Amino acid sequence: MIRVEDLVVRYGAATALDGVSLTVAAGELVALIGPNGAGKSTLVNALAGLLRPAAGKIRVDGRLALVPEGRHLFTPLTVDDNLRLGAWRAKNRDTGHIYELLPELEPLSRRPAGRLSGGQQQMVALGRALMARPDVLVIDEMSLGLAPLVVRHLADNLRERHRDGLAVLLIEQNARLALELCTRAYVLEAGRIVAEGSAADLAGSPQVAAAYLGLEA
Amino acid sequence: MGELAQYLVTGVGIGCAYALTGSGLVVIYRVTRVVNFAQGSFSVFAALTVTTLLAAGLPHGFAETLAVLLAGVIGLIVGLVATGKPGTTAQSALIVTLGLGVFAYAVEILLWGDQPRSFDGIPGSVGGIQKHYLLIIGVTAVVLGATALLFARTDLGRALTATAADPYAARIVGIDVTRMGLLAFALGGALGGLAGVLITPVQQVSFDSDVALVVSGFSAAILGNLTRPGLTLAGGLLLGVVQTLVGGYLSTSYQSEVALIFMLAVLVARAGRRDVLEAA
Numbered sequence: 213m214i215r216v217e218d219l220v221v222r223y224g225a226a227t228a229l230d231g232v233s234l235t236v237a238a239g240e241l242v243a244l245i246g247p248n249g250a251g252k253s254t255l256v257n258a259l260a261g262l263l264r265p266a267a268g269k270i271r272v273d274g275r276l277a278l279v280p281e282g283r284h285l286f287t288p289l290t291v292d293d294n295l296r297l298g299a300w301r302a303k304n305r306d307t308g309h310i311y312e313l314l315p316e317l318e319p320l321s322r323r324p325a326g327r328l329s330g331g332q333q334q335m336v337a338l339g340r341a342l343m344a345r346p347d348v349l350v351i352d353e354m355s356l357g358l359a360p361l362v363v364r365h366l367a368d369n370l371r372e373r374h375r376d377g378l379a380v381l382l383i384e385q386n387a388r389l390a391l392e393l394c395t396r397a398y399v400l401e402a403g404r405i406v407a408e409g410s411a412a413d414l415a416g417s418p419q420v421a422a423a424y425l426g427l428e429a
Numbered sequence: 430m431g432e433l434a435q436y437l438v439t440g441v442g443i444g445c446a447y448a449l450t451g452s453g454l455v456v457i458y459r460v461t462r463v464v465n466f467a468q469g470s471f472s473v474f475a476a477l478t479v480t481t482l483l484a485a486g487l488p489h490g491f492a493e494t495l496a497v498l499l500a501g502v503i504g505l506i507v508g509l510v511a512t513g514k515p516g517t518t519a520q521s522a523l524i525v526t527l528g529l530g531v532f533a534y535a536v537e538i539l540l541w542g543d544q545p546r547s548f549d550g551i552p553g554s555v556g557g558i559q560k561h562y563l564l565i566i567g568v569t570a571v572v573l574g575a576t577a578l579l580f581a582r583t584d585l586g587r588a589l590t591a592t593a594a595d596p597y598a599a600r601i602v603g604i605d606v607t608r609m610g611l612l613a614f615a616l617g618g619a620l621g622g623l624a625g626v627l628i629t630p631v632q633q634v635s636f637d638s639d640v641a642l643v644v645s646g647f648s649a650a651i652l653g654n655l656t657r658p659g660l661t662l663a664g665g666l667l668l669g670v671v672q673t674l675v676g677g678y679l680s681t682s683y684q685s686e687v688a689l690i691f692m693l694a695v696l697v698a699r700a701g702r703r704d705v706l707e708a709a
C-alpha cells in the first residue's frame with residue numbers, strides 16, 4: 213500500500229527526514245510514534261504529496277486519505293459540506309454512507325464545523341477522509357487534546373474500519389494507545405527510524421518502554 | 430415621482446456598480462487573500478471594449494456580454510501574473526496588481542485615447558427615472574444572487590470557500606488551490622466588467638475612471654472586512670445613495686469626497702477594534 217524508501221525531506225537547510233524507510237501493507241494497522249519534532253507530520257505531508265522529497269522514493273498504491281494534525285476542518289462550512297469536500301476528487305459526493313459509519317455526525321450535519329467540540333471535530337475529520345473511499349488512511353495525532361472516552365470511541369471506530377479492509381498508518385504521541393491498537397510500529401526520532409517491529413516486541417523493549425510508555429527500563 | 434425618490438433610485442443604480450466592484454474585490458480576497466488594485470481596470474476595459482464592439486456593428490446585449498466575458502479573461506490573466514508563481518505572498522501579489530492597474534492605463538490610452546467615451550443604454554424613462562437605472566438594478570440583483578447561490582449551493586462554491594478558509598486542508602482533499610484562486614480572479618474580472626458596462630451609459634468612461642470605482646467599491650467591501658458579500662452590497666448601495674443625495678442637494682463636486690470620507694470612517698472605526706486585513 214505504502215512503501216517509503218530512504219526518504220529525505222528538508223526545510224531549507226534543515227533536514228527533517230533523514231533516510232526514512234517504512235511500509236504499510238494492504239489492510240495493515242501500523243503505528244508511527246516518536247517525540248515532538250521528530251518529523252512525523254513531515255512524513256505525513258510528504259505521503260500526501262504536499263512536500264517534495266529531496267531524495268528517496270514514495271510509492272502509494274490505491275487511494276490515500278489524510279486526517280491531518282489539528283484536524284483542519286473547513287470551519288465556516290457545515291459538517292455535511294466538509295464531508296462532501298472530502299470526496300472532491302471523486303464524482304460521487306453522497307454523504308449517506310458516512311452517517312451510517314459515524315451515526316453521531318448525522319444530527320450535527322447542518323452545523324458549522326467550527327462550532328463543534330474537539331472530539332466531534334476529529335470525528336468529522338475522520339468522516340471527511342473516509343469520504344474519499346480510501347484504501348489507506350493516514351491519521352496524524354489522532355488523540356491529541358481529546359478526552360480519554362472520546363479517544364476510546366475513535367479507536368473502536370478505527371478497528372471497525374480496519375476490519376472492513378482499510379489499511380491505517382496511525383501517528384501518535386500516545387504510544388501506549390498506538391501500540392495497543394496496531395500490529396506493527398516504527399519509532400521515529402530526529403528524522404530517523406530508530407526502532408521498528410511488532411507492537412508487542414516494541415512495547416516489551418526497555419528503551420521504548422522507558423522513553424514512550426513512562427515505565428522504568 | 431418626487432425628486433427624492435428619483436435621487437434614491439439613481440443612487441441605488443450607481444451603488445450597484447460599487448457593489449459589483451466591491452463584490453469582485455471580495456471574491457478575489459476571500460479565496461486568495463489578495464487585495465486586487467487592478468479591479469477598476471476590468472470595468473474600464475470592458476466599457477471601452479463595448480464602444481469598439483458597438484462601433485463595429487455588434488448589437489447591444491451581445492457587445493456587452495462579450496465585453497464582460499473578456500473582462501473575466503483579463504481577470505484570469507491578472508490572477509496568473511499576480512499569483513501564478515508558486516510561493517507568491519499576498520502582499521507581493523497586491524503590489525503586482527497595482528502595477529498592472531497602471532499598465533492598463535497605457536494600454537487603454539493606446540487603444541482608445543484619453544478622451545471620455547460612452548454608449549447608449551436602455552432609452553426612455555418612467556416617472557422621471559431613466560429606465561437604464563432599473564436595468565442596472567435588475568441585472569445586479571440577478572448576478573449577485575447567482576453568485577451567492579454559487580457559493581452557498583454548489584460544490585464548486587464550497588471548494589472556493591474551503592480554499593479561503595484553510596488552503597492546507599483544501600490541498601489535503603485534493604482541491605487545486607491555485608486553480609481556485611485563478612477562478613476567483615476570473616469571476617472578479619467579470620463582476621468588475623459588468624460594473625463598467627452597466628454604469629457607462631449614465632456616466633461616461635475614460636481610462637482613469639477606475640479610481641472612482643475602486644475607491645467606492647473598496648469602501649463598500651471594507652465595510653464587510655473584504656469578506657462579507659452582504660455587507661459589501663449594503664455598503665455599495667448606501668454609498669451610491671449618499672453620493673447622489675449630496676450631488677443633488679449640495680454639489681456634484683463633493684461626490685468623490687463622500688466615498689473617501691466613507692472609506693476613512695469605516696477604516697478608522699475598524700482599526701479601533703482590530704487590523705482590518707488581518708482580521709479576515
Ligand SMILES: Nc1ncnc2c1ncn2[C@@H]1O[C@H](COP(=O)(O)OP(=O)(O)O)[C@@H](O)[C@H]1O
Pocket residue numbers: 223226228246247248249250251252253254255
Ligand atoms: N514548514 C516548516 N518549515 C520549517 N521547518 C519545519 C516546518 N515544519 C516542520 N519543521 C521542522 O521539522 C521538524 C519536524 O517537524 P514535524 O514533522 O512537525 O515533527 P512532528 O510531527 O514529529 O512533531 C521540526 O524540527 C520542525 O521544527
Ligand SMILES: [Mg+2]
Pocket residue numbers: 252253254281352353
Ligand atoms: Mg506532528
